[in-house]
Every structure is written in C-alpha cells, then in structure tokens.
Amino acid sequence: MLDGRSQVKRRIGARLWLSGGWLALLVLLAIFAPFLAPKDPLAQDLFTSRLPPFWEKGAEAGYWLGSDSLGRDVLSRIIYGSRVALSVALVAGLLTCLIGSALGLIAGYFRGWADLLISRLIDIWMAFPPVLFSILLIAVLGTGLESIIIAIVVIDWTRFARVVRAEAMTQGAMDYVDSARVAGSTRLRTMLTEILPNVLPTIGALLTLEMGIAVIVEAILSFVNLSLSTDYPTWGGMIAEGRISVHQAWWVLVFPLVALFLTVLSFSQLGEGLKDRFDPVLR
Amino acid sequence: MTKSYLSIRDLNASIHRGPPLLRGVSLDVAQGEVRCLVGESGAGKSMIGKAVLGILPRAVVVTGGEIWLDGENLLAMPPAKRRKTIGAKAAMIPQDPLTALNPSHRVGPQITDRLVDILGWTRADADARAVELLGEVHIPEAERVLKMYPHELSGGMRQRILIASAFAAEPKLIIADEPTTALDVTVQKQILRLIAEMQRRHGTALLFVTHDLGVVSKVGNHLTVLFAGKVVEDASMREFFASPVHPYSRSLLAATPKYTDPTGSLNPVPQAVIDETMAEVAAYDREHGHG
Numbered sequence: 001m002l003d004g005r006s007q008v009k010r011r012i013g014a015r016l017w018l019s020g021g022w023l024a025l026l027v028l029l030a031i032f033a034p035f036l037a038p039k040d041p042l043a044q045d046l047f048t049s050r051l052p053p054f055w056e057k058g059a060e061a062g063y064w065l066g067s068d069s070l071g072r073d074v075l076s077r078i079i080y081g082s083r084v085a086l087s088v089a090l091v092a093g094l095l096t097c098l099i100g101s102a103l104g105l106i107a108g109y110f111r112g113w114a115d116l117l118i119s120r121l122i123d124i125w126m127a128f129p130p131v132l133f134s135i136l137l138i139a140v141l142g143t144g145l146e147s148i149i150i151a152i153v154v155i156d157w158t159r160f161a162r163v164v165r166a167e168a169m170t171q172g173a174m175d176y177v178d179s180a181r182v183a184g185s186t187r188l189r190t191m192l193t194e195i196l197p198n199v200l201p202t203i204g205a206l207l208t209l210e211m212g213i214a215v216i217v218e219a220i221l222s223f224v225n226l227s228l229s230t231d232y233p234t235w236g237g238m239i240a241e242g243r244i245s246v247h248q249a250w251w252v253l254v255f256p257l258v259a260l261f262l263t264v265l266s267f268s269q270l271g272e273g274l275k276d277r278f279d280p281v282l283r
Numbered sequence: 284m285t286k287s288y289l290s291i292r293d294l295n296a297s298i299h300r301g302p303p304l305l306r307g308v309s310l311d312v313a314q315g316e317v318r319c320l321v322g323e324s325g326a327g328k329s330m331i332g333k334a335v336l337g338i339l340p341r342a343v344v345v346t347g348g349e350i351w352l353d354g355e356n357l358l359a360m361p362p363a364k365r366r367k368t369i370g371a372k373a374a375m376i377p378q379d380p381l382t383a384l385n386p387s388h389r390v391g392p393q394i395t396d397r398l399v400d401i402l403g404w405t406r407a408d409a410d411a412r413a414v415e416l417l418g419e420v421h422i423p424e425a426e427r428v429l430k431m432y433p434h435e436l437s438g439g440m441r442q443r444i445l446i447a448s449a450f451a452a453e454p455k456l457i458i459a460d461e462p463t464t465a466l467d468v469t470v471q472k473q474i475l476r477l478i479a480e481m482q483r484r485h486g487t488a489l490l491f492v493t494h495d496l497g498v499v500s501k502v503g504n505h506l507t508v509l510f511a512g513k514v515v516e517d518a519s520m521r522e523f524f525a526s527p528v529h530p531y532s533r534s535l536l537a538a539t540p541k542y543t544d545p546t547g548s549l550n551p552v553p554q555a556v557i558d559e560t561m562a563e564v565a566a567y568d569r570e571h572g573h574g
Binding site: 112174183186 | 300333336338341373374378379383384385387388393396448
C-alpha cells in the first residue's frame, strides 16, 4: 500500500556542506568586516607595497595574503569586497527572481494574451547582447551599486521567466489543477496554491544560480571600471589592478579570483544540492 | 423517471476555428442514477464531462446548447457564479490518480482546504470529515495517511483518496472520467466496487465515462453511446444489453471479448457499420451547416 521510495532518507551531502559552509563564512566576513579585517582596506603605505603572502620569503607579519602595489592589505580588501559581492548577489538575485518568476508564472498558467505579450517581450529582450546592454544601462544610470543591481535585474529577468513559464505550463496540464478548478478555486488561487509550490524548487535552484551570476556580473563591471569608485575594494576591481602587476605580485590577482570562483561555484552547488534534497520529484 | 439532476440539451462544441467535437449531444442523469457514457477514443466522452465541469481545454469552445445542473443553466451564468455552482454541486473523479493529487501538499489538506477556504467549513469539521471519508473508502489509519504526501502512497490508495475527496462536500453529481483506466486490473475491480458503493450510500447522480463495456454492465443504470461526438444510442442498461438499437452499438457489443468463450475470435466493428455511422454524422453536419 505504501510506496517504498518514500522510505529513502536523503542525506545532506558533502556538496551542500561545503558550499553552504563557504557562503556562511562569507556572510560572517561581510557582516563583521570591521572587526575581522586585520588592516584598513583603504590605507596605502608605499613602504609595504607588494609584500608576498605569509609563506613566502619577504613576507611581513599582519599581511597574511600580501599587499598590492599601493601597499594595501589583500586579505582585508577581499573581506571588504565580500560586502559588495554579497549585497549584489542578494538584492539583484532576489529582485530578478521575483520579477522574472511572477511574469513566467502568469504567462505559463494564464496563457492567452498575457503569455503572448510576455513571451514576445522575452524574445525581444534576449536578442540584445547582454554585456553591451549592461554597459549601456550603466552609462545611462551612472555608476554605483544601485545601477549595477538595476542592470542585472533588467537583463536577467528573462532567465527566470522562460524556465518558470515552461514549468508552469507543464504543471498547469496536470489533473490536480482541474480538480482545484472544479472545486471552485479561482484562477489566481489555483496559480498560487497549486502551481507555485511545484515550481518553487526550480525557482530556488535558479535563484542560487542567479546569485552566482550577479557576483560575476558585478566583478566584470568592476573590472571594466563601471562599478563603484576604484578606491572601494571590490573583487572585480582587485582583479583588474592585479592583472597589471601579475608578473611582480601574482597574489594581488589570484586571491580575489579564488574568492570569486569559490563563491560562484558555491552558489550553483548550493542550488543543486537544495533541489536534490527538497524537490518532490518522487511523484 | 425521476427528475434529472444534470440535463444536457443539444450541446455543440468545436475546436476553435476547427472541426466540431460534440454534435448536438443531449443526455440526462437523474438523482441517484448512474449513467455510463461510452465511445471510442476521441468520440468526445471526456469533453462532455469537462464541458459540464467548466474545465474544457482552452482550444475547445462550446458553440451552442444548454447544460442544466439542478435546474440552472450553467452556460447562461456569469463565470464566477458558474464556478461557485459547480464547486457546490458537482465533483469529479479524475482519470489518472498519479497526477490528480498535488505532489507538494499533504493528502489531508488537499481534501480539507477546499472545504474550509471555498465552502466556508470550520477547520475542525473539515478534518473530522476527512477522517470519516477515509474510513468510508476503506483506508485504515486515516490520521496517519492524511499526513502523508501523495508520493508515499500507491496508485490504488491515491484513487481511493480522490474518491473520498470527490464525495467530501456531498455533491449531488459526480463525473468519473475513466477512473480505472490508469490502474492495475486487480485494483480496477476494487475501485469500481468502491465507486458503486459510495454512489449508493450518498445517492449521488453519477456520470461514468468509460470505453470499457465490461465495466459498464457492472455499474450503470443507463447508457449513452457516443460516436464522433454524436449520441447514437440512449438506453437503459437492460434494454441495451438485451437488444441494442443502433447498428454501431450492436457491433460494439459484439466486439467485447467474452470470458465464457476465451478461444472465440474477436469481432471488430465492421467497416460498413463505421461508414454508415459516419454518413449519419455527415448528414447531421450538413443539416446544421458545419463543413
């Protein structure tokens, strides 16, 4: 009478532990940056420029990951840089998710003219080259954190809308939707109580992916100097500066790159792991 | 005959800007009566049920006719009122129990939420009702099962729950759309018996859609045979099995394999009969100005 598949325990895998652990660490670093950063990330000191990380010869105490060509502490700058990276990931990711998913859900479940309108909009949107589009947007909006967030939302909502629309269409064809309608449920109620819960695992996976993408986009825009002022530490900005002196001081380039890489990877792995764990695929 | 609870009059439906699907269908289901609706795949059996319940696919439009439910014409109502009327007076037992329960919700709320949110029951009443209903459909340990997710239950169990759910608000009409097709043969029989038992206990009018004449003989009082969206025979069960009137119904009956003669050859419906019936349909179309 009972289905044996339900007895299978789903464990929290190493993937979920590692990615979640790194992101949790990052959140702590971002929140408590003023207490955790060993040095002032903006303080320049030309006497201590291009110090190597602690295990190399010539390293100086306190500069764990070395210093850049202006003598600023790399570790402190990475810690402060995580603030920008995470706030962009969180705010841009959530906003993109909210707008894109809502439009996708409406298009996929209500169909008809709403779908026609939204689908054409998506088609047109996706014909723009995204990098050019974002640079254009920043040029119009001016640089700054808000502009970056707006640019990401404006460009990336289609990513959610497309996938959620397709998923909502599949769910909309299921018998349980008909049952709900027969019982007297309005279309809006049906969408929110019947369709949405089944699309949620997909939305969650996309959200974490989008957070990773947001981090990358912010880094790219910093790299081409369209993000915050160059003074404020961002990972993209650090990578751009490190690139110039990579032959004399590789650490200025490599450490922010590693932080960026781990963060983006963790976001995508977290999404996959959570989907594995919570998706009611055992239908 | 007692008063009809559901009365369909001259119902026409077609694919949007396409060919007709239902051609002047009329049928009645009286209170407490079981009417079987049989026909081949694509004859429009399910469409009739969906038209009554207001869940026709987007591409299908009703082009004429009336659907009377408890003395009110559903097709003449504004959509919101129709929704309410159907919700209060009718329910369905779906074809596929595997997709008819929402995988994201526990079983209990899927029965009770509608009673609470739409029909205004109290939570306690609804919960008690769910337990009572699960008992009626012979599910033991109701409290435990109500807390489970659909994927934890077998197909037969899920169909029992859907039957319970259909009877939850004491609807006067239930439309069962091939409720046994997706199940194992062994489970089919139990479910069939259960539906008949529930129908008798609650005195519900039941429209039973099926393509299986073997099933029909077990559950129905009356029978409607549909061919290409047109009613070709409307008879009481006894009349039908004794002496079907329409040549198509006669061949259909002859085509049903018999347990008593397992080695006997199968008798498909002869092409001549199909052609003849098609000609009738074409004549109807000409008369009513379709393509």
